[in-house]
């Protein structure tokens with residue numbers, strides 16, 4: 121079981137969209153996948169059409185230790201793909217976690233109780249846009265970090281801060297934490313700034329940047345309003361095809377390790 | 378002096394871009410403006426070309442009470458526009474504020490020490506993408522809240538949570554806090570979803586939604602890489618003209634109050 125945090129403190133870079141569609145594409149290749157919605161906004165849960173009223177036990181309960189993770193797991197419309205949903209309660213979690221013992225290890229401890237019978241191949245954690253205790257919990261519980269990056273100037277500025285944070289978590293709490301890679305999102309090749317930022321990132325990080333680039337594609341942003349991943353909403357669109365290619369590239373990289 | 382928080386817990390909706398360009402447009406109409414960069418990413422500070430090495434005293438020091446606000450104020454290239462910059466230290470502020478007395482009023486207390494001689498007409502606070510103690514401090518210290526909203530499905534989902542939070546802060550900490558308004562950002566009229574979301578928001582909030590809509594315009598996203606607001610980088614582009622119109626509309630609304 122590979123646990124991957126999808127993280128970037130910069131807002132609106134495609135963390136949730138990448139979590140939803142990459143997980144769906146991996147599940148489509150007959151792997152079993154669990155998504156953890158760790159963002160108080162609950163966008164990943166909404167992206168699968170999970171009503172707020174069906175989120176009785178959520179990631180908030182799991183992180184605070186009020187419920188075992190097994191009780192929070194819900195199935196999605198995608199065969200082989202489950203989710204631990206999130207609710208707005210989670211926005212109070214940082215302050216509540218602050219005073220708890222082992223506050224950085226709460227999620228890691230919760231993962232130890234995932235029943236072996238569930239047989240997940242991958243767990244993807246959708247992180248909120250901050251470097252708060254929730255995101256630290258995700259990094260401490262993970263094998264690696266996948267960083268969606270929008271090809272914009274402000275997004276590039278935050279990358280070095282994020283890489284430093286990953287290093288600090290590795291040194292202090294999780295020695296095996298690796299950088300899974302950076303995936304370029306909402307890319308528009310006609311935009312000089314985007315082309316420039318993409319080139320800069322590849323110079324800076326080399327092979328760590330996935331070859332698959334996710335294009336800006338309006339069908340991708342329409343899909344959540346239908347409660348479906350883009351791959352189910354319109355599997356032929358450029359965004360869906362890119363996420364399917366990304367899943368292939370990620371699985372090939374894993375096999376080579 | 379009007380204090381306005383530019384806030385939305387949804388990431389990447391144009392909070393920083395709106396703060397930078399609205400402040401610049403207001404300053405251009407001979408008003409004096411102060412920006413508070415309350416986001417640990419420090420994008421508003423970078424958008425004015427303020428090097429990390431020049432941010433010796435920052436909003437972190439001000440909120441934690443380590444320095445008076447006057448000591449943190451820096452001029453920008455725009456006449457009449459100053460800024461309190463932010464640094465990455467701010468990402469630890471939520472946890473540090475948690476144990477302090479009056480933790481929700483720290484910024485409000487700091488504003489009481491702005492020297493009258495500075496004569497600011499407006500203070501704009503660029504908030505981080507969360508409903509954390511930093512954002513609560515901004516709401517408690519403000520007269521009103523301006524909400525940038527991207528016309529996308531996930532962004533609409535977060536709006537009701539934000540409005541509830543504003544109400545809760547008004548009831549508990551700041552009885553005079555008003556909703557300044559919602560400004561639609563990165564709008565692309567050819568995109569059905571965007572047109573639909575814009576119509577939904579106007580139905581839901583009526584006059585609270587500014588008539589001025591900010592179009593998606595690549596020049597706006599290029600400007601920060603030159604350390605300039607879009608209005609200085611390219612005052613003729615559609616994005617700059619929209620922010621100038623927005624400033625005019627905001628000032629007219631204020632005069633009518």
Ligand SMILES: Nc1ncnc2c1ncn2[C@@H]1O[C@H](COP(=O)(O)OP(=O)(O)OP(=O)(O)O)[C@@H](O)[C@H]1O
Pocket residue numbers: 130131132133134135136137138159163247248249305306307334335336337338340341342359386387388389506529530531532
């Ligand atoms: N490839 C794409 N093409 C077009 N729109 C996209 C694409 N990827 C994401 N979007 C849209 O961009 C917006 C931001 O994406 P998303 O919400 O996934 O980012 P995020 O990093 O999870 O944001 P937050 O920081 O708020 O959690 C959403 O409205 C989403 O629908």
Ligand SMILES: Nc1ncnc2c1ncn2[C@@H]1O[C@H](COP(=O)(O)OP(=O)(O)OP(=O)(O)O)[C@@H](O)[C@H]1O
Pocket residue numbers: 129130131132249272273274275387388389390391392393394395416420504505506562563564591592593594595597598599616
């Ligand atoms: N009108 C516009 N046209 C084109 N690009 C824009 C526009 N407004 C903002 N952007 C770009 O979109 C991205 C997100 O905007 P911005 O960083 O201002 O949002 P934010 O809400 O402050 O994000 P965060 O939640 O991370 O603080 C930035 O790269 C910015 O340059």
Ligand SMILES: [Mg+2]
Pocket residue numbers: 135136137159163246247248
């Ligand atoms: Mg998200």
Ligand SMILES: [Mg+2]
Pocket residue numbers: 392393394416420504
């Ligand atoms: Mg910002």
